[in-house]
Amino acid sequence: MKKALLTSLVVAALVCAFALPNLSAATKAPADMVLKAPEGMKMKKTPVAFPHGKHEALLKDCKVCHHTYEGSGDVKGCSSAGCHDQASKKEKMSFYKAFHDKKSKVSCLGCHKAEKKGPKSCKDCHPKK
Ligand code: HEC
Ligand code: HEC
Ligand code: HEC
Incomplete structure (x- = not known):
């Protein structure tokens, strides 16, 4: 149970780390x-x-x-x-x-x-x- 939670937290953190820069690139203008x-x-x-x-x-x-x-x-x-x-x-x-x-x-x-x-x-x- 604990391990599953940890795994999902790690996955969530990774998703954020990759998704956030993409999001700002898509919404930022010069x-x-x-x-x-x-x-x-x-x-x-x-x-x-x-x-x-x-x-x-x-x-x-x-x-x-x-x-x-x-x-x-x-x-x-x-x-x-x-x-x-x-x-x-x-x-x-x-x-x-x-x-x-x-x-x-x-x-x-x-x-x-x-x-x-x-x-x-x-x-x-x-x-x-
Ligand atoms: C006064 C009007 C105005 C406001 C307010 C404005 N924009 Fe823009 N934005 C434009 C215009 C005009 C373009 C050029 C669109 C084009 O080339 O067809 C543009 C282009 C962009 C682009 C590039 C899109 C593309 O591919 O052509 C992005 C990203 C963008 N704006 C994001 C934002 C964000 C985020 C905000 C708010 C923080 C914002 N804009 C506020 C008028 C505005
Ligand atoms: C919803 C309102 C709004 C829209 C839409 C808008 N502007 Fe403006 N714009 C302003 C205002 C208000 C000022 C005056 C800013 C000041 O005097 O400090 C301004 C100032 C400017 C200036 C002078 C900036 C300077 O440094 O003196 C330019 C150039 C300009 N606008 C171009 C555009 C172009 C091109 C578009 C359309 C793609 C556009 N604006 C759309 C509100 C707008
Ligand atoms: C506040 C800024 C602004 C003013 C004032 C303005 N325009 Fe524009 N105009 C634009 C923008 C932004 C575009 C879209 C980008 C482009 O085509 O360069 C455009 C595009 C055009 C186009 C289509 C593209 C082309 O080059 O043939 C014509 C025609 C045009 N304008 C004529 C005029 C005429 C005539 C006036 C005066 C009555 C005028 N504009 C005043 C901002 C302005």
């Missing part, structure tokens, strides 16, 4: 990111610098932006299949709207407008080449 359109979508504008770490500190709750994240497993990118993966601006789930929809407080532009903070003009986020 402090500074450069956002681009997904492969296959032509880019008319320059890539966008996004201080992810600053926004984490600012907003605390990851789910504000990662609104399909359940709190465990991988954090999905915005343009994952079935998400904001439509190339045409007019589509409801377009890649463009995910970042510019003025009516959404979760899009970059929508939140910056609502908060009256952060860059709002095209060239502030997409600097001229």
Whole structure:
């Protein structure tokens, strides 16, 4: 009995030791990111610098932006299949709207407008080449 308990404790400890680093790798983003359109979508504008770490500190709750994240497993990118993966601006789930929809407080532009903070003009986020 005692031996079985000890064995299960050792197993549990080992599982934790291996699982924890994987978990943090799946949920940790670099402090500074450069956002681009997904492969296959032509880019008319320059890539966008996004201080992810600053926004984490600012907003605390990851789910504000990662609104399909359940709190465990991988954090999905915005343009994952079935998400904001439509190339045409007019589509409801377009890649463009995910970042510019003025009516959404979760899009970059929508939140910056609502908060009256952060860059709002095209060239502030997409600097001229
Ligand atoms: C202000 C919005 C915002 C907040 C708040 C935020 N993130 Fe993010 N995060 C993003 C954006 C935008 C990306 C880039 C997604 C992409 O490339 O499609 C991203 C990317 C990531 C990625 C990389 C995913 C991938 O494979 O593309 C991880 C991991 C991540 N965030 C974790 C977190 C965690 C954990 C928190 C909370 C502590 C958090 N984020 C808070 C906006 C945010
Ligand atoms: C839910 C709200 C929210 C969302 C979503 C959001 N931001 Fe911000 N962002 C802010 C606020 C608030 C500030 C102002 C921070 C300050 O002045 O200290 C800011 C500031 C910034 C800054 C300036 C940082 C600096 O050092 O001055 C950049 C660049 C930026 N945001 C880019 C983005 C991009 C790109 C996205 C979308 C991928 C995004 N933000 C999404 C709230 C948001
Ligand atoms: C708060 C930051 C921010 C502002 C302001 C902003 N954008 Fe964006 N934009 C992004 C992000 C983030 C992406 C997604 C990453 C990428 O494609 O570079 C994006 C992508 C795009 C795309 C699709 C990709 C491409 O390069 O063709 C277009 C088009 C675009 N933006 C045009 C504009 C225009 C026009 C304005 C001004 C009305 C504007 N953006 C203002 C952050 C911003």
